[in-house]
Amino acid sequence: MKTYLLPSIKITIILLVILAGLYPLAIAGIGKFTPGHGDGETISYKGKVVGYANIGQKFTKDEYFWSRPSAVDYKADASGGSNKGPSNPDYLKDVEKRIQDFLKRNPGVTRAEIPAELVTASGSGLDPDLSPAGAKVQVLRIAKTRNLTVEQVNKIIDDNTEQPLLGLFGPTKVNVLKLNVALDELKK
Amino acid sequence: MNTEISGIILTYLLTLAIAIPLGRYIARVFKGEKTWLDFMAPVERFIFRFSGIDTKKEMNWKQHMFALLTINALWLFYAFFCLLFQSHLPLNPDGNPNQTPDLAFNTAISFLVNCNLQDYSGESGATYFTQHFVFMFLHFVSAATGIAALIVLFRALKDKVTDKLGNYWEYFVKSITRILLPIAFVIAVILAFNGMPTSYKGKDTLITMQGDTAHISRGPAAALVAIKHLGTNGGGWFGANSAHPLENPNYLTNTVELVAQLIIPMGLVFALGFYLNKKKFAYVIFGVMTIGMLMFMIPTINAELHGNPAIAKMGVSQPTGAMEGKEVRFGPANSAYWSIMTTVTSTGSVNSMHDSAMPVSGLMMMGGMMVNCFYGGCGVGFLNFYIFIIIAVFISGLMVGRTPEFFGRKIEAREMKIASLIALLHPFIILVGTAISSYVLVHMPNADWAVKPSTWLNSPGYHGFSEMLYQYSSSAANNGSGFEGLADNNIFWNVSAGFVMILGRFLPIIGPVAIAGILANKKFIPESAGTLKSDTSTFGIMIFAVILIIAALSFFPSLALGPIAEHFSLK
Numbered sequence: 167m168k169t170y171l172l173p174s175i176k177i178t179i180i181l182l183v184i185l186a187g188l189y190p191l192a193i194a195g196i197g198k199f200t201p202g203h204g205d206g207e208t209i210s211y212k213g214k215v216v217g218y219a220n221i222g223q224k225f226t227k228d229e230y231f232w233s234r235p236s237a238v239d240y241k242a243d244a245s246g247g248s249n250k251g252p253s254n255p256d257y258l259k260d261v262e263k264r265i266q267d268f269l270k271r272n273p274g275v276t277r278a279e280i281p282a283e284l285v286t287a288s289g290s291g292l293d294p295d296l297s298p299a300g301a302k303v304q305v306l307r308i309a310k311t312r313n314l315t316v317e318q319v320n321k322i323i324d325d326n327t328e329q330p331l332l333g334l335f336g337p338t339k340v341n342v343l344k345l346n347v348a349l350d351e352l353k354k
Numbered sequence: 355m356n357t358e359i360s361g362i363i364l365t366y367l368l369t370l371a372i373a374i375p376l377g378r379y380i381a382r383v384f385k386g387e388k389t390w391l392d393f394m395a396p397v398e399r400f401i402f403r404f405s406g407i408d409t410k411k412e413m414n415w416k417q418h419m420f421a422l423l424t425i426n427a428l429w430l431f432y433a434f435f436c437l438l439f440q441s442h443l444p445l446n447p448d449g450n451p452n453q454t455p456d457l458a459f460n461t462a463i464s465f466l467v468n469c470n471l472q473d474y475s476g477e478s479g480a481t482y483f484t485q486h487f488v489f490m491f492l493h494f495v496s497a498a499t500g501i502a503a504l505i506v507l508f509r510a511l512k513d514k515v516t517d518k519l520g521n522y523w524e525y526f527v528k529s530i531t532r533i534l535l536p537i538a539f540v541i542a543v544i545l546a547f548n549g550m551p552t553s554y555k556g557k558d559t560l561i562t563m564q565g566d567t568a569h570i571s572r573g574p575a576a577a578l579v580a581i582k583h584l585g586t587n588g589g590g591w592f593g594a595n596s597a598h599p600l601e602n603p604n605y606l607t608n609t610v611e612l613v614a615q616l617i618i619p620m621g622l623v624f625a626l627g628f629y630l631n632k633k634k635f636a637y638v639i640f641g642v643m644t645i646g647m648l649m650f651m652i653p654t655i656n657a658e659l660h661g662n663p664a665i666a667k668m669g670v671s672q673p674t675g676a677m678e679g680k681e682v683r684f685g686p687a688n689s690a691y692w693s694i695m696t697t698v699t700s701t702g703s704v705n706s707m708h709d710s711a712m713p714v715s716g717l718m719m720m721g722g723m724m725v726n727c728f729y730g731g732c733g734v735g736f737l738n739f740y741i742f743i744i745i746a747v748f749i750s751g752l753m754v755g756r757t758p759e760f761f762g763r764k765i766e767a768r769e770m771k772i773a774s775l776i777a778l779l780h781p782f783i784i785l786v787g788t789a790i791s792s793y794v795l796v797h798m799p800n801a802d803w804a805v806k807p808s809t810w811l812n813s814p815g816y817h818g819f820s821e822m823l824y825q826y827s828s829s830a831a832n833n834g835s836g837f838e839g840l841a842d843n844n845i846f847w848n849v850s851a852g853f854v855m856i857l858g859r860f861l862p863i864i865g866p867v868a869i870a871g872i873l874a875n876k877k878f879i880p881e882s883a884g885t886l887k888s889d890t891s892t893f894g895i896m897i898f899a900v901i902l903i904i905a906a907l908s909f910f911p912s913l914a915l916g917p918i919a920e921h922f923s924l925k
Contacts, residue, residue: 181530197553219549243478247597251812252712255814278669282665293599330361331604337605
């Protein structure tokens with residue numbers, strides 16, 4: 167037993183120092199030179215931090231682009247999805263209710279125009295993005311609430327649309343927080 | 355072409371382009387040849403001197419397994435007690451509480467065995483200390499344990515070797531210093547520059563644009579997320595794992611994490627070819643694994659891109675596919691790709707919520723874990739595959755009426771007994787576990803426990819059954835992903851899954867190493883005209899058939915009750 171136990175203990179101690187101590191400290195040191203200095207990238211408006219670029223936040227007011235539904239109500243210290251199965255009757259009722267709410271608050275939009283992402287919860291509950299279609303379907307409402315033209319709002323979406331990686335790989339998306347900051351900046 | 359599809363094709367090609375040279379490199383490391391990371395040699399010498407280890411002492415297979423089991427037992431106690439008292443330990447800026455004993459039991463085993471089933475959420479159930487000194491540490495050493503065990507097997511497969519199979523500590527330490535740590539370092543730097551936090555600051559609080567208060571969990575995640583994928587571990591920093599925008603900020607990090615979780619399982623197959631100088635044999639195995647993976651992958655991508663028929667019926671459009679539980683920045687095609695890669699290997703990290711995937715996808719994910727060797731986990735993937743090779747050789751031998759032999763050694767009753775036991779263990783622990791939990795759910799729904807069995811399941815009917823079947827499949831395969839709707843943080847699930855995980859880890863390591871060790875001691879028979887050629891497609895088909903028959907016969911009935919039934923009921 168001693169043949170194995172003693173080396174086991176010693177090797178564990180030294181590996182703890184290297185792997186759990188030095189390695190992450192080195193990464194933290196390098197992290198200081200990254201855009202968010204290792205604390206996470208933030209977005210400011212009028213000199214005040216209003217959110218993290220990568221973390222979705224709740225937008226439910228008519229004047230803002232809405233984020234996707236969140237199973238955790240955008241609690242960024244308790245991420246998670248709904249974990250409801252695709253055939254779950256309660257879940258399907260929730261989706262139907264979201265569709266009806268959306269139609270009620272977005273006059274002029276038809277059912278077939280609503281992309282599924284706006285009535286289904288994301289995996290993390292903190293999805294910061296929408297597809298361009300998910301943003302465009304909200305343009306009428308926002309233009310009306312803010313007394314803007316449809317073109318002005320569409321332009322904000324186009325300006326903030328992020329193309330796939332190298333133009334070739336992955337989905338096209340827009341960051342909801344950046345859209346809404348751009349909307350507020352237009353106001354002044 | 356659709357950019358979502360081209361994205362996953364690129365990811366796969368990139369993985370392959372890294373895995374092949376990595377395989378050659380791994381073979382060189384363990385053959386003791388010169389490599390460009392030889393500057394790590396002084397670090398290794400220091401570790402060995404400090405620990406009083408003489409790497410020149412060669413071990414037989416039993417001594418290897420004693421060393422492996424001793425150090426693993428030590429880590430189990432260490433991890434359990436750290437978790438039990440984590441609130442009193444340093445680096446706890448968010449003031450998170452201790453884990454309960456049953457949760458600590460489950461979590462300690464889970465990370466020890468490279469499973470990383472997480473019945474807690476990272477934001478509230480762990481501290482920065484336990485994330486680094488327990489979880490990340492175990493990410494490294496559990497992956498290294500698998501690799502070291504596989505290298506013992508490689509060594510035993512060499513011609514004219516007897517019972518001297520090298521030194522366990524050397525294999526173990528070199529797996530870390532030459533493979534895991536350097537690659538993890540590079541990955542962590544890439545992740546950090548793409549917005550993953552690295553600092554030790556605790557939660558942030560801010561007022562959002564529309565005036566809500568938001569608390570944002572952070573922490574030094576980048577270092578952990580790198581090895582979590584590289585070591586096919588999968589236990590993430592945040593509750594939502596790699597669906598969380600700080601744990602997987604964009605498509606580039608997603609690609610890096612996907613590549614990382616496959617290069618070692620794939621690379622080790624190529625390493626086998628280079629190490630034994632039997633490259634064609636390695637390609638046959640790689641071919642079988644890849645065809646198996648595609649068999650699970652294609653239906654999953656198809657199902658997710660088509661979306662949920664029940665939602666289509668409501669009249670909204672699903673332009674990208676099924677979106678419940680998925681993130682816009684990855685999209686359904688990539689989420690499907692990830693969900694299969696994470697289940698055919700033993701990673702078990704997720705970038706979408708598997709519980710909300712289409713029934714066909716759920717079926718394929720469970721299939722990946724039930725077979726558990728199409729690429730498989732770090733080291734253990736090929737160890738599992740080796741069992742199927744032995745069975746295939748034996749059956750082929752019987753078919754042509756010759757004594758079966760593999761790499762110049764006769765396979766006889768003793769080896770076959772071990773192989774059969776290991777092959778049957780996997781379905782046994784999955785199905786017995788599911789049977790017991792189903793029984794408890796039906797017959798004791800209101801048992802007076804903290805969480806009543808009647809409230810375990812998040813979805814009724816067939817899908818509820820799938821949640822339980824998935825949990826045990828994931829535990830037995832040491833995968834760690836979950837149908838997370840299952841209320842698993844209670845004594846029944848913590849303890850039962852804990853036992854399934856530990857059985858599913860160590861016996862499937864010891865079995866193949868034992869077989870290889872016993873075979874290495876037998877007389878070497880040079881190849882002759884009657885030898886079964888192991889590097890032909892015929893042999894590949896034979897292995898594939900054995901895998902399919904064992905997996906299909908064992909699991910089809912239970913799958914029919916879960917995802918298959920759900921698929922046909924979903925309109």
